[in-house]
Ligand SMILES: NC(=O)C1=CN([C@@H]2O[C@H](COP(=O)(O)OP(=O)(O)OC[C@H]3O[C@@H](n4cnc5c(N)ncnc54)[C@H](OP(=O)(O)O)[C@@H]3O)[C@@H](O)[C@H]2O)C=CC1
């Protein structure tokens with residue numbers, strides 16, 4: 001049975017915990033590319049906004065060793081100059097990386113400079129982790145993920161407490177002169193860490209957003225339930241299983257796609273929208289990006305079938321060594337049935 005395509009750009013979610021009403025597009029464009037992919041990333045963002053009508057862009061200080069934010073900034077500047085879009089029509093997210101865990105203001109200001117923006121719509125703490133701040137002598141820049149040369153282990157700042165970053169973001173957001181941030185949130189927090197933030201009376205503004213890996217193989221049921229109960233909107237990253245898009249090869253997903261004569265990619269995006277989740281896929285393939293326009297109304301039964309994949313065969317795709325200390329990441333969810 002064929003389904004009627006619906007425009008992704010019309011799917012919006014209202015964020016809680018903001019001083020003024022903030023609506024975020026449910027569909028955003030991911031930008032985690034390498035430093036040698038700047039030109040194509042910039043072009044992909046332009047195609048996403050101009051041809052597909054996407055209005056939400058997810059980036060981070062960390063991406064491409066700090067270079068991707070510049071590409072995002074150039075793309076936005078050109079799109080505005082070419083009158084494709086106004087700044088107010090866009091929703092821009094950036095994040096604070098753990099090597100700046102105690103320097104939220106500095107990190108935000110660097111992001112704004114790179115993005116050539118006066119404000120971001122959403123500022124996220126990237127990970128509940130504190131790294132040591134170590135300069136790479138070869139580049140003069142901070143190591144993104146510092147490692148001990150001898151042991152090869154990640155170098156955490158043992159004096160740090162991850163909640164400090166969020167507290168600094170809270171102070172920025174609530175400063176009487178704040179014009180730089182419209183909403184704040186966290187990424188890669190587990191339930192126990194969210195509970196800690198919610199219970200802390202010194203924090204004025206609770207997170208509007210939790211961004212985590214979420215896809216049919218990692219449906220994050222417990223986290224999503226907790227967030228829904230507490231008014232926190234969930235954004236799923238690596239919705240296609242990251243590089244190579246392994247999620248698009250799952251037979252259950254392809255069966256549903258075949259039944260409606262749509263693509264496996266359409267099925268995944270539609271699953272997110274139907275579940276009231278936000279989603280931020282990435283692509284540097286301009287033909288694919290131009291087609292990121294629609295979603296389809298899947299049935300409840302189809303949604304349940306996709307949910308079942310992660311119940312039967314849970315699998316986490318983003319597997320960085322530094323996450324080994326995190327509560328939600330220990331006892332990693334892996335099966336051989338990737
Ligand atoms: N907060 C956090 O810690 C994290 C946040 N993120 C955010 O989430 C975004 C998305 O996650 P990410 O891990 O990058 O990967 P995705 O799950 O979005 O997968 C990207 C891969 O899918 C491919 N792809 C995209 N569309 C299609 C399609 N229609 N058919 C076939 N292949 C396709 C892309 O290849 P191609 O380019 O050839 O199309 C690319 O290889 C990131 O870019 C980033 O913004 C990601 C990781 C962690």
Ligand SMILES: O=C1O[C@H](CO)[C@@H](O)[C@@H]1O
Nearest residue numbers: 032060062126242318320
């Ligand atoms: O956002 C991010 O992207 C990388 C992996 O693609 C991950 O380490 C980080 O959280």
